Amino acid sequence: xxxxxxxxxxxxxxxxxxxxxxxxxxxxxxxxxxxxxxxxxxxxxxxxxxxxxxxxxxxxxxxxxxxxxxxxxxxxxxxxxxxxxxxxxxxxxxxxxxxxxxxxxxxxxxxxxxxxxxxxxxxxxxxxxxxxxxxxxxxxxxxxxxxxxxxxxxxxxxxxx
Amino acid sequence: xxxxxxxxxxxxxxxxxxxxxxxxxxxxxxxxxxxxxxxxxxxxxxxxxxxxxxxxxxxxxxxxxxxxxxxxxxxxxxxxxxxxxxxxxxxxxxxxxxxxxxxxxxxxxxxxxxxxxxxxxxxxxxxxxxxxxxxxxxxxxxxxxxxxxxxxxxxxxxxxxxxxxxxxxxxxxxxxxxxxxxxxxxxxxxxxxxxxxxxxxxxxxxxxxxxxxxxxxxxxxxxxxxxxxxxxxxxxxxxxxxxxxxxxxxxxxxxxxxxxxxxxxxxxxxxxxxxxxxxxxxxxxxxxxxxxxxxxxxxxxxxxxxxxxxxxxxxxxxxxxxxxxxxxxxxxxxxxxxxxxxxxxxxxxxxxxxxxxxxxxxxxxxxxxxxxxxxxxxxxxxxxxxxxxxxxxxxxxxxxxxxxxxxxxxxxxxxxxxxxxxxxxxxxxxxxxxxxxxxxxxxxxxxxxxxxxxxxxxxxxxxxxxxxxxxxxxxxxxxxxxxxxxxxxxxxxxxxxxxxxxxxxxxxxxxxxxxxxxxxxxxxxxxxxxxxxxxxxxxxxxxxxxxxxxxxxxxxxxxxxxxxxxxxxxxxxxxxxxxxxxxxxxxxxxxxxxxxxxxxxxxxxxxxxxxxxxxxxxxxxxxxxxxxxxxxxxxxxxxxxxxxxxxxxxxxxxxxxxxxxxxxxxxxxxxxxxxxxxxxxxxxxxxxxxxxxxxxxxxxxxxxxxxxxxxxxxxxxxxxxxxxxxxxxxxxxxxxxxxxxxxxxxxx
Numbered sequence: 001x002x003x004x005x006x007x008x009x010x011x012x013x014x015x016x017x018x019x020x021x022x023x024x025x026x027x028x029x030x031x032x033x034x035x036x037x038x039x040x041x042x043x044x045x046x047x048x049x050x051x052x053x054x055x056x057x058x059x060x061x062x063x064x065x066x067x068x069x070x071x072x073x074x075x076x077x078x079x080x081x082x083x084x085x086x087x088x089x090x091x092x093x094x095x096x097x098x099x100x101x102x103x104x105x106x107x108x109x110x111x112x113x114x115x116x117x118x119x120x121x122x123x124x125x126x127x128x129x130x131x132x133x134x135x136x137x138x139x140x141x142x143x144x145x146x147x148x149x150x151x152x153x154x155x156x157x158x159x160x161x
Numbered sequence: 162x163x164x165x166x167x168x169x170x171x172x173x174x175x176x177x178x179x180x181x182x183x184x185x186x187x188x189x190x191x192x193x194x195x196x197x198x199x200x201x202x203x204x205x206x207x208x209x210x211x212x213x214x215x216x217x218x219x220x221x222x223x224x225x226x227x228x229x230x231x232x233x234x235x236x237x238x239x240x241x242x243x244x245x246x247x248x249x250x251x252x253x254x255x256x257x258x259x260x261x262x263x264x265x266x267x268x269x270x271x272x273x274x275x276x277x278x279x280x281x282x283x284x285x286x287x288x289x290x291x292x293x294x295x296x297x298x299x300x301x302x303x304x305x306x307x308x309x310x311x312x313x314x315x316x317x318x319x320x321x322x323x324x325x326x327x328x329x330x331x332x333x334x335x336x337x338x339x340x341x342x343x344x345x346x347x348x349x350x351x352x353x354x355x356x357x358x359x360x361x362x363x364x365x366x367x368x369x370x371x372x373x374x375x376x377x378x379x380x381x382x383x384x385x386x387x388x389x390x391x392x393x394x395x396x397x398x399x400x401x402x403x404x405x406x407x408x409x410x411x412x413x414x415x416x417x418x419x420x421x422x423x424x425x426x427x428x429x430x431x432x433x434x435x436x437x438x439x440x441x442x443x444x445x446x447x448x449x450x451x452x453x454x455x456x457x458x459x460x461x462x463x464x465x466x467x468x469x470x471x472x473x474x475x476x477x478x479x480x481x482x483x484x485x486x487x488x489x490x491x492x493x494x495x496x497x498x499x500x501x502x503x504x505x506x507x508x509x510x511x512x513x514x515x516x517x518x519x520x521x522x523x524x525x526x527x528x529x530x531x532x533x534x535x536x537x538x539x540x541x542x543x544x545x546x547x548x549x550x551x552x553x554x555x556x557x558x559x560x561x562x563x564x565x566x567x568x569x570x571x572x573x574x575x576x577x578x579x580x581x582x583x584x585x586x587x588x589x590x591x592x593x594x595x596x597x598x599x600x601x602x603x604x605x606x607x608x609x610x611x612x613x614x615x616x617x618x619x620x621x622x623x624x625x626x627x628x629x630x631x632x633x634x635x636x637x638x639x640x641x642x643x644x645x646x647x648x649x650x651x652x653x654x655x656x657x658x659x660x661x662x663x664x665x666x667x668x669x670x671x672x673x674x675x676x677x678x679x680x681x682x683x684x685x686x687x688x689x690x691x692x693x694x695x696x697x698x699x700x701x702x703x704x705x706x707x708x709x710x711x712x713x714x715x716x717x718x719x720x721x722x723x724x725x726x727x728x729x730x731x732x733x734x735x736x737x738x739x740x741x742x743x744x745x746x747x748x749x750x751x752x753x754x755x756x757x758x759x760x761x762x763x764x765x766x767x768x769x770x771x772x773x774x775x776x777x778x779x780x781x782x783x784x785x786x787x788x789x790x791x792x793x794x795x796x797x798x799x800x801x802x803x804x805x806x807x808x809x810x811x812x813x814x815x816x817x818x819x820x821x822x823x824x825x826x827x828x829x830x831x832x833x834x835x836x837x838x839x840x841x842x843x844x845x846x847x848x849x850x851x852x853x854x855x856x857x858x859x860x861x862x863x864x865x866x867x868x869x870x871x872x873x874x875x876x877x878x879x880x881x882x883x884x885x886x887x888x889x890x891x892x893x894x895x896x897x898x899x900x901x902x903x904x905x906x907x908x909x
Contacts, residue, residue: 020278036196037189039416041366042448046832049366077189090187094179097797098641100805102186103193103367103416125841132841136831137364137417138639139801140808141840 004067010035011079031074037077037106038156041135041140048134049122051107051114052076058114060133077106080113088097088151088158089113095148100138112148120159122152163850164586168792172719173650174860177797178657180413180643194370194386194413195445200370203232203273205427205434205444206280208287209454210262210269213520213825214296214309217260217269221288225272228286230279230853232438236270237270239433245314246400249399255523256400256426262291263311263488264520265826266453273442274432295572296520296825300462300485301331303519311488311518321909331490331516336570344477344509348468352545353479355464356538357891358874359818360457361486363527364809364837367416368451374429374441380407381432381576386415388422388636388674394667398413400429408432411666412636419809420526421456424674430861444517452830457819459528460564461534465501473557473571478502480538482514484531488521489665496531499571500871501539504580504763505561510570520825524590526677529610529867533813533874540606540875541890544882554605554879555588558765579789579853579863580607580763586787586849593785601782601841602884607763607872612864613678614756618671619688621649622749625742627735631689632665634673635681639805639866640798644682645689648793648860652693654720655734671753679864682794683855690859691752703737703744707738758857762868764788766807770880777900779815779881781842786872791863796850799865804846806869812838813870814877818893 003018010033017032022045029035029052038061041047045060052061057091080087089112092098092161099105108131115122115130124129128141136144185191220638222234237259243250274280275361281681295309302308308329317324339842343733371385387393390410398405415422427444435442446455461484468477484493494514501512547554562584563569565577587593587605597603620632631649635641642662650657673685697717704722705712714725722732741748769783781834786803793799816836820828829835874892882888887902 030196034198035189036192038369040195040445041368041416042832044448044833046833047314047366047448061714082190086187093187094183096286097177097180097640097801099186100801101365101367101415101417101796102182102191103365103414104190105186109187117431121178128843129838132839135366135837135839137366137419137837138805140804140806140846141838141843142846143797144803145840160296 005026006067008069008071009073011075021067023066024062025064025066026061028037029061035076035078039106048111049104049107051110051134053114057110061152077109080109087113088154089148092147092151096143096150098139098143098147102113102134104134108136108144116152116155120152120155124149149151162848163793163796163852164582165852168852168854168861171651172197173647173657174792174794175796176647177795178643180640181646181662182637182642191414192240193367194372194384194417197372198383198412199372199374199441202441203275203438204277204280204444205271205273205431205442206284207268207430208270208284210258210265210267212262212291212293213265215262215291216294217258217262218292220270222270223372224288225283225286228279228283230275231272231283231442233273234270235430235433235436235437240353240429249396252396252424253400254902255489256429256863262501263392263765264522266450266522269456271430271434273438285811289618290769297329298521298821298825300460300483300517301520303517304483304515311520314874315518315519329518331486331518333515334495336498336512337510339509341477341479341509341511345468347470348476349471350549351466351468352542352549352909353466354538354542355462356541356889358461358534358537359892360460360521361813361817361819362457362835363419363421365419365421368446368448369426369455370445371427371431372441372443373435375429375432375435381429381435383408383409383410383428383432384413384429386413386422388415388638388677390416390636390667391634391672392423392675393425393428396425397428397432401432409668411668412664415636415638418638419528420530420677423526423677426455446585448832449830451833451843453827454522456525456527457522458530459486459524463534463538467542467546471550472899473550473552473560475505475507475508475561478507478510480512482535484514485517485521487521488518489523490518491524493524493531497535500532500609501535502570504607506563506567507570511717512570528809532608532610532871533810534873536606536608537874537878537892540879544604544879555584558607559584577853577856578761578763579851582851582853583763583787583789585764586851587767587785590785590849591874592783592847593767597769598782599762601771602882603767603769604876604878604879604883605765605767606879607871608868608874609866610762610871611678612683612759612762613680614675614684614759615675616684616755617688618751618753619685619692619693620670620749620751621689621695623738625738627655627733627738628659628661629655631660632670633685633689634665634670635685636664636676638676639802640795641681642796643798644686646650648686648689649693652690652697655732678868679762680759683759683858683864686862687756687858688752689756692750695750695752696748699748699750700734700737703741704732706744707732707737707740758790758855760855760863762789762863762865764868764872766872766876768876768880770877770884772881772884772899774903777896777903779894779899781811781844783844785847785849786869787851787867788869789851789853789863790865791855792852792861793850794860794862799850802846802849802865803869806867807846807873808838808843810870810873811877814874814892814894816893
């Protein structure tokens, strides 16, 4: 079976890869690009562990065919930090103990970034609804929600300061 | 918030440093089992039974074996058939069916091929001829004479007379004390009810995964996600008929377990496929497979009757518990019996439990296994007593609260426990002291879990620059590495981030039991402390050698050696390790122990709910949990365990259930239809850490992982009753059930 050639930008790098027509973008990221940050928790778009940004939109990469990524700009958890400088969300997740096993964490960080990119000053309820597509079985969400709110505060201070 | 009874103040223990493994987890670098890729790696796929119960007449793999990319095909016949008395026999028959399939999803054959798709296509091309048999899914039906039998060799144990006919009831467990007739005769109030729960799944977000690489030398290396890699080794060895020395297991990061990863599903299959193919084999379950073939925790039927005097003293308890084990027997009913009235002093009781096999997946441990269902029954009825007597439900529990020296219902005398302190913490909390908002209902409940000790090992090595590496055999499922580092920092007197905590593989660290029973920080922490104390003795000896003085003249405190006579400048740990080469070589210590004296855990919780009387939807408006941690080594992760346990309990109470159709096929094997709580369902979970230190641990640790899941079931049922007058005795309390209960005027 011939494979499909895909050109796209992932975390700032122009890349090319070959994939099967029916392959998910999640599998392509992991198998072809060896970007293992996005996880498969369900493969059906229910858990959000594979969340990525595609042209700025939050997506479950398990629900996207890899060839659909041709020409797109993709951000995965590996692309959130600015070099060695962690994103405030990453820093607040660490300081706020917002992770236990950590397997859902990449998806939560990407989804929370998507929220703060469009709404820098969310309420607790807005954070809870924005993250309702991401499942965490360890934390009960409390420390995740607090950490996202803390990151929003920190980013506002950085803008103001 | 933390309420401390009395304990020393510590420099590191009780602080909240950033966890050592955190950075990798927020940048996507932490490596879980499914993230490993080896050169030449193949992919494995399992063919599973479509039937709940069937005899395997024939398996024809010839078509599959000839398909593109296929390198190996295996069935149950490729593994040794363990003798009937082997304790791992049922495990091996769960991993690969022999003779019969016992539930929908039971593994029948497996394939290794070059790509995932090739492996799946080949597995589907295996032709299995089944003779479908009648099945049984319901506990009470399965207990009846004449019910379809899963096994022809189960003769119920624990009965007064030995049965002559096999049945689906594996055993009867009984606990009895006092005179139950007299106990009920002296009661002014008697309440009773039957409580029903469904199987639910642990629901870890990471599906089971492993990679096995079997070499021509007959040895294999397994990378996997598990709660205990030494058990992966022994169970894999048992299924393959191998000596354990041929197997090395390297723990990957684990993406949640909650008890569900204390046993194995994939590893021997991957090893055997790898051996046959001569290549590494990766196996990763789909979510559908996780639901159909792993976990869950048992469904149950529990009947409890309680009697109490007019002033609220419980005089008698009678309990009948039946737990379904899935396709092979477990220990679930026995554990339920041991927990069912344990938060109460009861002089007269009769508790009997029955372990029942049904045609569903084989149950695995789930966070305080069996205790939540038992508490659902008892703590709902205790709430009824409080209402009948017009007593405050906390006061009623305080009146019947056991403390050190009282005899626990399951036998031993209670050691120092913190149930009373947890009850008082909730009673005195701002939440309990404020009235619920208009229209909201309030419920309280308490819960018990044993906690366990078991075997642990630790190696602590001091590096030449004065840092330390702490190697343990306990997979870290919720922040335990940070706790190990904190205890080592406290002992050695060096900064917590000068310590690198590591989970070692089966060949670099001594035997360590599974991370289960809330034991890692307790038992493995003890081993870490013991090794550190050995090292402190060595450090004093090295300082004595550097000073050319008697070791008795050297004291170790605050991370440095001081000379009792004051004749030498103190030596920091790094000063000594820098000179180690000249004073006797590297400094390291190992401790292996069998930890005794785990501290029993109690939690008391209060919740306020609102109930939509048009839809029956329950909204948790406020939730506060108090739990005795003994000592909270890293309070963030103690709170995390408390909050996580509560929310799993909320999911169990309100939403989660296995749904099977009439043929025994699971109808909701995905997160869309098996709905675990999401962020928008919940409020913040307020925590009160109670610290009644466990005298059997150097820092007073009790273990905090499990008990938090116990009270939510009855707490929510009691709150729903308070809001609606509907007394619901069946889980989940999902909108249709709540609505029906409200509309039927099911008041109590």
